[in-house]
Amino acid sequence: MSTRKTIRLTVNGKPYEREVEARLTLADFIRHELHLGGTHVGCEHGICGACTILIDGSSARACLTLAVQADGASITTVEGLRNRETGQLHPIQQAFVDAHGLQCGFCTPGFIMTTLELLGENPNPTDDEIKEALGGNLCRCTGYQSILDSVRLAASRINTASAA
Numbered sequence: 001m002s003t004r005k006t007i008r009l010t011v012n013g014k015p016y017e018r019e020v021e022a023r024l025t026l027a028d029f030i031r032h033e034l035h036l037g038g039t040h041v042g043c044e045h046g047i048c049g050a051c052t053i054l055i056d057g058s059s060a061r062a063c064l065t066l067a068v069q070a071d072g073a074s075i076t077t078v079e080g081l082r083n084r085e086t087g088q089l090h091p092i093q094q095a096f097v098d099a100h101g102l103q104c105g106f107c108t109p110g111f112i113m114t115t116l117e118l119l120g121e122n123p124n125p126t127d128d129e130i131k132e133a134l135g136g137n138l139c140r141c142t143g144y145q146s147i148l149d150s151v152r153l154a155a156s157r158i159n160t161a162s163a164a
C-alpha cells in the first residue's frame, strides 16, 4: 500500500500541490520541499518552539504536525511577514532587530510567529501576558529581556501606526 498522499495547501499566500510521505513532518515539508528555511528545527519534540508557524491563523509546532494534516490549510511562515511589494520587514521583525531581540537568531522565527499571534489577539499585552505567551519558546542564547523589549516595541509601533 502506498504511503504517499497528495496534499494541497497555501503557504504565505502561494498555493502548492505536492505528493508527500504520510510520515513527513510539516517542518521538513516546509524546509526541504518548499525550501523555506526560516522555520527552524531544534528539539523536534514540541519543546523549543523554534518551528512555530501559523496554521489558519493559530500558532502550531511544525515539528509535531504531519504535512498531510495541513492538507487544505493556510500556512504562514516567517518568510510571509515581509511586505511583498516594498520588501520591508514586518514591524515585529524590525522591532526584534532594533531592540536586540536576536542573538544567534536560531529561536527568533519561532518567537516572531508567536508574537504575531499574541499581538493579533491582544494588541496591548502586559509584561506578564507577553511572558505567558512566549513561555513555550526557548532561547539558547537566553536574551529573554531583549525579547520582551522587542515585543513591547512591536506592540507600541503597531498601535501607533493603526491609530494614525
Ligand code: FES
Pocket (backbone or CB within 6 Å): 040, 041, 042, 043, 044, 045, 046, 047, 048, 049, 050, 051, 052, 061, 062, 063, 064
Ligand atoms: S523543533 Fe518544534 S518545538 Fe522544537
Ligand code: FES
Pocket (backbone or CB within 6 Å): 101, 102, 103, 104, 105, 106, 107, 108, 138, 139, 140, 141, 142, 143
Ligand atoms: S537568539 Fe540564539 S537561541 Fe535564541
